Amino acid sequence: MERYEPLKIEEKWQKIWAENETFRALDLPTAKSNGKAKMFLAEMFPYPSGAGLHVGHVRNFTIVDVLTRFYTQQEMNVLRPFGYDTFGLPAENYAIKTGISPQSATKTNIDNFRKQAKRLGLAIDWSREINTSDPEYYRWTQWCFLQLYKKGLAYRKESYQWWCPKDQTVLANEQVEGGKCWRCGEQVEKKLMKQWFFKITDYADELLEDVDALNWPEKIKTMQKNWIGRSEGAEIAFETGDKSILVFTTRPDTIYGATFLVLAPEHPLVKQIVSDNAKAAVEKYCAEAMKKSEIERQENKEKTGVFTGAYAKNPATGEEIPIWVADYVLSGYGTGAIMAVPSDDERDREFAEKFDLPIIEVIKDNQMVNSGEFTGLPNSEMRERILDWLKEKGYGERKVTYKMRDWLISRQRYWGCPIPIAYDKDGEPHPIPEDQLPVLIPEVADYKPDNTGRSALAKAEDWLKVKVLNEKTGKIEEMTRETDTLDGYACSSWYLWRYASPHDNDHAWDADDIAYWAPTDIYVGGDHAVAHLLYIRFWCKFFADQGYLPFREPVKTLLYNGYINAPDGKKMSKSKGNVIDPLDVINQGYGADTLRTYEMFIGPYDQDAAWDTKAIGGVYRFLNRCWSLTFTDAGVTTGTDTGAIRHKTIKKVTTDLHRRCFNTAVASLMEYVNELYKVGASHEDLTVLAKLLKPFAPHLASEMLEKLGEDDVWPTWDEQHFAEDEVEIMVQVNGKLRGKVSVSAESVEDADLIEKAARADANVAKYLEGGIKKVIKPAKAKLINFVV
RNA sequence: GGCCGGGUGGCGGAAUUGGUAUACGCGUUCGACUUAAAAUCGAAUGGAGUAAUCCAUACGGGUUCAAGUCCCGUCCCGGCUACCA
Numbered sequence A: 001m002e003r004y005e006p007l008k009i010e011e012k013w014q015k016i017w018a019e020n021e022t023f024r025a026l027d028l029p030t031a032k033s034n035g036k037a038k039m040f041l042a043e044m045f046p047y048p049s050g051a052g053l054h055v056g057h058v059r060n061f062t063i064v065d066v067l068t069r070f071y072t073q074q075e076m077n078v079l080r081p082f083g084y085d086t087f088g089l090p091a092e093n094y095a096i097k098t099g100i101s102p103q104s105a106t107k108t109n110i111d112n113f114r115k116q117a118k119r120l121g122l123a124i125d126w127s128r129e130i131n132t133s134d135p136e137y138y139r140w141t142q143w144c145f146l147q148l149y150k151k152g153l154a155y156r157k158e159s160y161q162w163w164c165p166k167d168q169t170v171l172a173n174e175q176v177e178g179g180k181c182w183r184c185g186e187q188v189e190k191k192l193m194k195q196w197f198f199k200i201t202d203y204a205d206e207l208l209e210d211v212d213a214l215n216w217p218e219k220i221k222t223m224q225k226n227w228i229g230r231s232e233g234a235e236i237a238f239e240t241g242d243k244s245i246l247v248f249t250t251r252p253d254t255i256y257g258a259t260f261l262v263l264a265p266e267h268p269l270v271k272q273i274v275s276d277n278a279k280a281a282v283e284k285y286c287a288e289a290m291k292k293s294e295i296e297r298q299e300n301k302e303k304t305g306v307f308t309g310a311y312a313k314n315p316a317t318g319e320e321i322p323i324w325v326a327d328y329v330l331s332g333y334g335t336g337a338i339m340a341v342p343s344d345d346e347r348d349r350e351f352a353e354k355f356d357l358p359i360i361e362v363i364k365d366n367q368m369v370n371s372g373e374f375t376g377l378p379n380s381e382m383r384e385r386i387l388d389w390l391k392e393k394g395y396g397e398r399k400v401t402y403k404m405r406d407w408l409i410s411r412q413r414y415w416g417c418p419i420p421i422a423y424d425k426d427g428e429p430h431p432i433p434e435d436q437l438p439v440l441i442p443e444v445a446d447y448k449p450d451n452t453g454r455s456a457l458a459k460a461e462d463w464l465k466v467k468v469l470n471e472k473t474g475k476i477e478e479m480t481r482e483t484d485t486l487d488g489y490a491c492s493s494w495y496l497w498r499y500a501s502p503h504d505n506d507h508a509w510d511a512d513d514i515a516y517w518a519p520t521d522i523y524v525g526g527d528h529a530v531a532h533l534l535y536i537r538f539w540c541k542f543f544a545d546q547g548y549l550p551f552r553e554p555v556k557t558l559l560y561n562g563y564i565n566a567p568d569g570k571k572m573s574k575s576k577g578n579v580i581d582p583l584d585v586i587n588q589g590y591g592a593d594t595l596r597t598y599e600m601f602i603g604p605y606d607q608d609a610a611w612d613t614k615a616i617g618g619v620y621r622f623l624n625r626c627w628s629l630t631f632t633d634a635g636v637t638t639g640t641d642t643g644a645i646r647h648k649t650i651k652k653v654t655t656d657l658h659r660r661c662f663n664t665a666v667a668s669l670m671e672y673v674n675e676l677y678k679v680g681a682s683h684e685d686l687t688v689l690a691k692l693l694k695p696f697a698p699h700l701a702s703e704m705l706e707k708l709g710e711d712d713v714w715p716t717w718d719e720q721h722f723a724e725d726e727v728e729i730m731v732q733v734n735g736k737l738r739g740k741v742s743v744s745a746e747s748v749e750d751a752d753l754i755e756k757a758a759r760a761d762a763n764v765a766k767y768l769e770g771g772i773k774k775v776i777k778p779a780k781a782k783l784i785n786f787v788v
Numbered sequence B: 001g002g003c004c005g006g007g008u009g010g011c012g013g014a015a016u017u018g019g020u021a022u023a024c025g026c027g028u029u030c031g032a033c034u035u036a037a038a039a040u041c042g043a044a045u046g047g048a049g050u051a052a053u054c055c056a057u058a059c060g061g062g063u064u065c066a067a068g069u070c071c072c073g074u075c076c077c078g079g080c081u082a083c084c085a
Helices: A006-020 A028-033 A055-073 A089-098 A102-119 A135-150 A200-209 A218-228 A252-257 A269-273 A279-291 A294-299 A346-355 A379-393 A511-517 A531-545 A582-601 A615-631 A644-658 A662-679 A683-693 A698-708 A751-760 A762-767
Strands: A038-043 A077-079 A154-164 A169-171 A189-198 A230-240 A243-249 A260-263 A306-313 A320-325 A337-340 A396-402 A421-423 A429-431 A465-470 A475-481 A520-525 A555-560 A726-733 A736-744 A774-776 A783-787
Touching (some): A038 A055, A038 A511, A055 A520, A055 A582, A055 A644, A135 A154, A200 A531, A218 A555, A230 A252, A243 A260, A243 A337, A260 A346, A279 A306, A279 A320, A429 A465, A531 A555, A582 A615, A582 A662, A582 A698, A615 A662, A615 A683, A615 A698, A644 A662, A644 A683, A662 A683, A726 A751, A726 A762, A736 A762, A751 A762, A751 A783
Parallel strands (some): A038 A077, A260 A320, A726 A783
Antiparallel strands (some): A230 A243, A260 A337, A306 A320, A421 A475, A465 A475, A774 A783
């Protein structure tokens, strides 16, 4: 071989790895008994789009791959599986447009993704491939649903829901971005519907409490905390006529300043309390507010509202205060009603000023004023005192509220996991028994949803009818199936556990396998900071409570990688025509090794980076030099081999991989190669180079190791090798560098000797003529500083 | 508006614990090889200055023998969030 031919080398090794199933994880009795530590790594599995891999996938997968190979070379028991998140709208929209079934389009796309992933040389255990739309997989998604249903954590509720008129489906809160559908960008509206929910709020406290201990990026942890949004406060009842309005407040200490109440337009009591002459205006206001899209309600921060004509009694002051309706109070949070304290709340103040409502100061210089019997009390004590007082008088209670709502999971779509429920004649839901799973997705001729808001599943008339045991009557009855499917996030809420025993036909996951492999040690992704990453935590805690999992957090370490943008710094998109196709990069001759190494070198993995069409050439040159050193006589050494650079490089690359500094690890390999080019490379130098290079450029490194006749076991370093005879000491005067002196290695900490040597330096001496006030020789620093 | 990041050469970025600022790569320039080009190899490369030296890590202060790193203030950029009572 005369020159570096990446495509040839890569084809060769990919074939070898496939034939030998090189990356197959050990099966259980063996894995458990060999005494090695386990390591379970995964990327967030991709949605296999028709466009194939993009450079973002490559970055994501390569991070996992570098770590997989690193830990494998360190002889751990490594599990690195792969899968596809295949349910979702693109396949369904494609089916509506072309008539090609989602099943068939998905298969095509997976085949393409697999082929492309293999061309990256990923160290994947292909025997564990999973696919969420495979009946053998979604059978267990349905089983998971039934477990939640049995415990009352899957329930139906009629409520206003985000509805996308274009996609004809309900959307969850986090699928609405700026008032628009996350998929198609259509403006969403609110619609009253009966929907399925998972009761994630039952776990709100634990999800919040356990966040802190996670080895996850602070950014993600903060986002999760904010999303859960725990507020401690009180619920207080305000009497109006024979009714009572419950409000939620985090500031019960300011109750003497509550000069009016505000109800959300959706609040059920509005209709009941409104006075006759206010009725028309209130009805008009509520109707308009509810019609308005949330985005309009948000954009227009100008306060609007209308007086109901009714009054309620402030339990603290005994005063009658007016009840208003305004859309700045949200129906979904707290009780959908507030006590307004314009003196201490910016929004209430704005409202009061606009509608000329009274404002009463209750806190002055941290002391309570105008607060009845509490006047004069320090504000810091007021909170607890008033809470006790409210409770004692029966007006209110301590209460914790969350911003997080229950997880809406029903989707009026065809291409999703069918919800395993059927309805009896009275419309009551019944679970499909576990032994009748999976509820298969029926074939239909037309994938369009019907205009009643039901998915295309409703068109499969035979499928709709099912005989199910009615657990109340004890009889098998003919029922009608649920036509909603599950949110795709449900399918991805348990897939990490399926990897432990992907072929288990009797369980979602095997108890022994899960106990050994899970939780996932390192999980890598660049998306889903709250949604997916919160849902897997929720399911983990739920299944732990049911005794199915021996741990309460699914992911120990989360690496959140940045995006790769186009060379112009903008997001890559087909419409802008600035997309870099990773397969093009490989095929034009760079090969997968260069692509992988470049994406690791591009910058810190957790930062966004712009693709640089030129810079990738530098990485290619680097790999080319590695090849040359090994396969031509360019690098054969004749010089003395102290091993200093070699051992320094082993240390640097190893510690950099532990702290996930992939870019500087590559940089130090480049320095190493540059040095070997200068001084020549020994067999040992080349062996170490190939071993350290293997996580990044596995094909080339394998080729090198084969030539060298060496294994790939991760090398260790010995500090003794990089102890130098002579050490250069920086000489500063008043903190400025004025000279350098060399001393023998054993004198590095000998301050007197160094001082003497430094003063002998002519340039330094010049600065010391005026006399020395102080000499500082910090330990562990090759530096001396004279203060003059 | 709130919270969290960040601001270092022409560019991407290094600097792990307060101790040689600018590693590595790109680009640029020069040289070698070549009929020539590409590729490859070598050298130089923050700014000013003949030099000693001075000035440079967004800006202004501070702490320290010593600050890109710590503290205070200001400006700018990015992300998330957005009337959550």
